[in-house]
Amino acid sequence: MTNATVQGVADLGDPHIYQTTDRYRMWEKLVAEDRAVWSAPETSPGGFWSIFSHQACSELLAPNAPFTSEYGMMIGFDRDHPDKAGGRMLVVSEGSRHNQLRRLIAPFLSRTSAQSLSAFMHQEVTEILRRLRTDGSSIKSTATGQDIASHVGSRLPAAVVCELLGIPASDRDLVVGLTNHAFGGKEPAFADMEPSEAHTQILSYFVDVIVRRRAAPGDDLVTALLADGSLKDSEILINCDNVLIGGNETTRHAVTGCFHALAENPEILPALRAEPALISAAVEEILRWASPAMHVLRVSTRPTVVAGQEIDEGVAVVAWLPAANRDPGVFPSPSELRLDRHPNRHLAFGHGLHHCLGAALARAELTALLEALANTLDSVDLLAEPQWMSVNQVQGYRALPVVLHWR
Numbered sequence: 001m002t003n004a005t006v007q008g009v010a011d012l013g014d015p016h017i018y019q020t021t022d023r024y025r026m027w028e029k030l031v032a033e034d035r036a037v038w039s040a041p042e043t044s045p046g047g048f049w050s051i052f053s054h055q056a057c058s059e060l061l062a063p064n065a066p067f068t069s070e071y072g073m074m075i076g077f078d079r080d081h082p083d084k085a086g087g088r089m090l091v092v093s094e095g096s097r098h099n100q101l102r103r104l105i106a107p108f109l110s111r112t113s114a115q116s117l118s119a120f121m122h123q124e125v126t127e128i129l130r131r132l133r134t135d136g137s138s139i140k141s142t143a144t145g146q147d148i149a150s151h152v153g154s155r156l157p158a159a160v161v162c163e164l165l166g167i168p169a170s171d172r173d174l175v176v177g178l179t180n181h182a183f184g185g186k187e188p189a190f191a192d193m194e195p196s197e198a199h200t201q202i203l204s205y206f207v208d209v210i211v212r213r214r215a216a217p218g219d220d221l222v223t224a225l226l227a228d229g230s231l232k233d234s235e236i237l238i239n240c241d242n243v244l245i246g247g248n249e250t251t252r253h254a255v256t257g258c259f260h261a262l263a264e265n266p267e268i269l270p271a272l273r274a275e276p277a278l279i280s281a282a283v284e285e286i287l288r289w290a291s292p293a294m295h296v297l298r299v300s301t302r303p304t305v306v307a308g309q310e311i312d313e314g315v316a317v318v319a320w321l322p323a324a325n326r327d328p329g330v331f332p333s334p335s336e337l338r339l340d341r342h343p344n345r346h347l348a349f350g351h352g353l354h355h356c357l358g359a360a361l362a363r364a365e366l367t368a369l370l371e372a373l374a375n376t377l378d379s380v381d382l383l384a385e386p387q388w389m390s391v392n393q394v395q396g397y398r399a400l401p402v403v404l405h406w407r
């Protein structure tokens with residue numbers, strides 16, 4: 001099997017191929033073929049297999065599948081080049097360690113937590129929309145419209161994650177700026193700081209937070225991780241990093257995706273206004289359609305078969321979630337955004353034991369946003385096609401220039 005068969009693409013980890021919507025045509029073909037595709041060592045030092053269909057991706061991530069996250073869960077890591085956080089950070093740990101970390105962190109990201117943060121989220125959304133409407137100085141507002149991606153997308157997720165971690169509002173822009181850089185790859189907007197440097201700065205910020213929480217405990221996640229008593233400071237740091245990045249870097253593109261979805265589907269806003277009960281269906285459908293998490297990686301723990309391909313033990317396999325979320329065998333007319341789609345078994349939050357722990361929070365954020373938009377906005381006009389980030393971890397908006405027509 002050679003990767004040259006994929007429309008001349010040498011390496012499916014190459015971030016540049018995700019910069020245009022040609023990716024949908026590539027994924028459509030690969031889902032239809034439902035086979036595994038090999039990418040030789042390049043973005044990944046050891047190479048990796050890719051799979052695309054809903055069934056193949058679900059099987060890879062299923063609880064008893066012979067795969068592990070402990071070597072890393074993104075392209076670039078494999079058995080011979082493991083993520084140093086493996087076995088110590090929630091998303092890249094397995095077994096009893098994973099259970100322990102999930103038990104400690106879950107109460108802060110649970111449905112109950114999302115409900116208790118509901119008033120806070122509504123308040124934040126109201127403020128974001130007020131600024132969008134009136135404050136041309138904090139939001140880029142010119143004849144070319146307003147760019148949702150760079151000025152709106154990250155605000156709500158950042159506010160929520162900072163609240164969970166006990167980060168004061170005055171530090172939010174600093175922390176969000178650092179996570180943007182940590183996840184921005186070679187994106188020109190973030191060229192002033194290398195991702196590794198941004199990570200170092202995030203960790204050193206949390207060193208200070210730990211010192212402060214030790215002296216004066218709060219009711220936040222850092223205090224809870226300290227109170228457990230079994231985690232080293234370095235483990236507390238990387239798990240804060242996990243929640244910070246997990247909570248910001250996907251949700252901000254889902255927030256921007258809401259505006260994009262409303263622009264492309266003008267019938268949605270009136271429908272949500274007429275029948276607010278449709279908002280939860282809209283949230284699920286936008287998550288499926290926008291699929292902000294682009295891939296997850298696993299390494300095989302024994303010889304096995306993926307998408308009909310035999311693989312040895314210790315081999316990296318990547319599930320492309322937006323491809324699976326447009327698998328026509330599971331989602332008829334997959335590129336259409338349909339509020340009556342039922343069931344909607346999308347994989348936007350992954351699947352299995354590592355299913356997103358922040359799913360309830362993300363859903364609550366998008367619900368608060370759509371509720372407010374349904375009440376205040378008549379329509380969204382796209383001023384130009386969205387620009388996409390040149391990264392392979394997220395299906396991310398670089399720019400979404402719009403004109404908003406308020407009620």
Ligand code: HEM
Nearest residue numbers: 073090091246247250251254293349350354356357358362
């Ligand atoms: C895990 C996507 C929002 C925290 C995951 C995974 C995906 C995902 C695909 C699975 C990773 C894997 O299997 O290796 C998303 C999307 C979001 C979102 C699309 C928004 C639309 C959030 C939020 C938080 C969060 C708001 C926290 C505030 C986490 C954590 C994990 C995780 C801690 C690791 C769970 C585990 O390994 O047991 N997310 N996420 N995520 N997410 Fe999210």
